Amino acid sequence: MKKIKIAFLLFIIHFSLFTLFTGCAKKEDTIKIGVAGPMTGDQAKMGTDLKNGVELAVSEWNEKGGVLGKKIELFIEDDQHDPKLAVTVANKLSNSGAAGVIGHWNSSASIPASEVYKDRGYIPMITPASTNPQLTERGFENVFRVCGRDDQQGKIAA
DSSP: OHHHHHHHHHHHHHHHHHHSSOOOOOSSSSEEEEEOOSSSSSSSSHHHHHHHHHHHHHHHHHHTTTTBBEEEEEEEOTTOOOOHHHHHHHHHHHHHTTTTTEEOHHHHHHHHHHHHHHHHHHEEEESSSOOOOHHHHHHTTTTESSOHHHHHHHHHOO
């Protein structure tokens, strides 16, 4: 079961990176990608898994020459699954010139952070774990999820 979870996480990360890099690169020497999640605190395990998976995928992409001939540069940020800190992290990542963001992990952090990414020029955000329907029901063109929504999970599980 653990191998399946790891394989699924790597698939999500590779899919996320591919999606972010097609059409989102800026005219720079590197493509800057943000990674946001609970890197410390009571959910640090999930944040660390997210970070490790993204770092592995980026390492593989960079070994192949990067994307569009450019190396990928990561900016890892800790939102501690706190909504207020998530907004601070979103501002920091958008100010750093991130072409896209993988994260945030929790819906409570993803929802307020997505407002910042929308307001800062529709910076693409791909969350691997935020399940609250409100995240995507607002219709932001830059917000994506690669997991099921809360209102769908019960039906599928049943």
